[in-house]
Amino acid sequence: MIMKILPALLVFLLVTLVSAIQASDDALTHQIHLPRPQTGSRGSHVPGISCLSWRLGVETHNIIDWETVPAACEGYVGHYMLGHQYRKDSKAVTYEAYLYAKSLNLTKDDKNLWIFDIDETSLSNLPYYVHHGFGVEAYDSTTFGAWVLEGTAPALPESLKLYKKLLTLGVKVAFITGRGESQRSVTETNLKKVGYHTWVKLVLKDSSYSGKTAVVYKSSERKKLEENGYRIIGNIGDQWSDLLGTNVGNRSFKMPDPMYYIS
Amino acid sequence: MIMKILPALLVFLLVTLVSAIQASDDALTHQIHLPRPQTGSRGSHVPGISCLSWRLGVETHNIIDWETVPAACEGYVGHYMLGHQYRKDSKAVTYEAYLYAKSLNLTKDDKNLWIFDIDETSLSNLPYYVHHGFGVEAYDSTTFGAWVLEGTAPALPESLKLYKKLLTLGVKVAFITGRGESQRSVTETNLKKVGYHTWVKLVLKDSSYSGKTAVVYKSSERKKLEENGYRIIGNIGDQWSDLLGTNVGNRSFKMPDPMYYIS
Known part of the structure; x- marks a missing residue:
């Protein structure tokens, strides 16, 4: 009897085995873009801290003044940036910003202003950072400057959506960026090319x-805008230095950025 | 021939199958505590936002004034709180706080002060929230008050370590809590029982x-401490309302808390 059913049993077991392995692979594929600590067999964990905790620490401004992404977190940050989670996290921020703006009873006098930072807020330098270790390499002004001058940075899609919705609500937009005056022309062209057509x-x-510091510079420039009669109803940036300081506006929104820190 | 090796092959396949399933289970056990969005087959996702993004939004103060954890994120928040990541995230914060305190060249005059919040910062109410949906249920002052009066809240272990290290550095500690004066005795007893033995x-x-609001109350009490000659070198709390406002001290640390929001 057992010999008779063995072939059938064998086929059943093979199918089950393949299914089990398949399911295991599917789980892996599904999760490769989810934030996961770099621990275990690769042996390249950050001592005493997971990359998830490191990123949360960075985003909450608990971990400050860091120069580069921990080497062991390059894979983690790369997967995060290229995967779904960065986009989802960005969308959660810009969606909240839109809900907030929409909830305001805005005076129709063209004085309601929203501040946008540029790099990693309005435009993405991911095409550059893909080739520079996602922030693991120290900042190199020469190569980064050359990349900026190409003027090919794509829009961050969720930020562009927010920008367009704010304009529809009658909100004015100003950009305040750490880019230098020498990069004005290429920055204007780049912004317009990807969909940011207008600003005050x-x-x-x-x-x-x-x-x-960026905090001093950006605070000072926000103050000037307020002195010119604008009401800063919102401010969005990927760095806490975009959002802290003085004249911070009515509400701030922190875009995700685990790749670099600017004080 | 095939019939002869079949039993051996069968045993091999069974062992392989069991191993594969075992490996799959291990992976599941390892990952069950990692933050994962509640999407997919369970069909209980937050519309347009993943629970990961929601938690990041909460921790970064992008999502504010929320009353309860989204129902679809109960499982996610529960796994986060009971699993390894909450502890790791807490440790990353307190470790950074310790590094900061240690880096200071402190005057030895007993005037260097560190402010600790209590609930979800020094003491954990997780034994209560386990039975109340991890923040999905609306706050109930009656049942929560009864829990507080039991005086059995455990210490948050990483916070207790920080507390002890700060004392070793010669830093003084003050607690500022949203708990009411009527809960003074039980709070003192609870704090001491779990290891917080002294405070100014x-x-x-x-x-x-x-x-x-907590922002107004806590700012005002920090101001009084400064007027009494204390230098607030650090402040740690799980709510942004512990850390914002005036007299915020030299540096703030945000402990994770995806279970409730206090303005």
């Missing part, structure tokens, strides 16, 4: 701010 | 602050 002011970092 | 001040919310 594009503020680039003047040489007079040389050596000053 | 335990500030509970006086009825004069009734109707005031």
Whole structure:
């Protein structure tokens, strides 16, 4: 009897085995873009801290003044940036920003202003960082400057959606960026090419701010905008230095960015 | 021939099958505590936003003024709180806080002060929230008050370590909590029982602050401490309302808490 059913049993077992392995693979594929600590067999974990915790620490401003992404987190950050989660996290922020803007009873006087940072907020430098270790390599002004001058940075899609919705609500937009005045032309062209067609002011970092932090520079420029009669109803940036300081506006939104830190 | 090796082959296949299933189970066990969006076959996702993104939004103060955890994220938040990631995230924060405190060149005059919030910062109410949907249920002052009066809240282990290390560095500690004056005795007993043995001040919310936000109440109490000569070198809390406002101290640390929001 057992010999008679053995072939059938064998086929059943093979099918079951293949299914089990298949299911295991599917789970892996599904999860490759989910944030996961770099621990275990690769042996390249950050001592005492998971890459998930590191990223949360960065996003919550608990971990500050860091120079590069921990080497062991390159794979983690790369998967995060290229996978679904970065986009989902960005969307959660811009969606919340839109809900907030929509909830306001705005005066119709063209003085309601929303501040956008540019790099990793309006435009994405991911095509550059893909080739530079997602922030594991130290910042290189030469190669990064050359990339900016190409003027081919894509829009961050969720930010562009927010930008368009804000304009529809009658909100004015100003960009304040850490890019220098020498990059004004290429930045304008790049912004317009990807869909940011209009703004009341594009503020680039003047040489007079040389050596000053982004917090000082951006606070000072926001103050000028308020002195010109604008009400900063919202501010969005990927760096806490876009959002802290003075004249911070009515509400701030922190875009995700685990690749670099600017003070 | 095939009939002769069949039993051996069968045993091999069974062992392989069991191993494959075992491996799959191990992976599941390992990952069950990692943050994962509640999407897919269970069909219970938050419309347009993953639970991961929701939690990041909460921790970064992009999502504010929320009343309860989205129902679809109960499982996600529960796994996060009971699993390894909450502990890891907490450790990343307190470790950073310790590095910061250690880096300071502190005056030895007993005036360097660190502010600790209590609930979900020094003490954990997880034994309560396990039975109340991890924040999915609306806050119930009666049942929560009864839980507090039991005085059995465990210490958050990483926070307790930080507390002890700060004392070793010569830093003084004050607690400022949203708990009311009527809960002073049980709170003192609970704190001491789990290892928080000393403090320069335990500030509970006086009825004069009734109707005031935590930001107003805590700012005002920090101001009093500064007026008494203390230098607030650090502040740690699970709510942004522990950390925002005035007299915020030299540096703030946000403990994770995806279970509730206090403004």
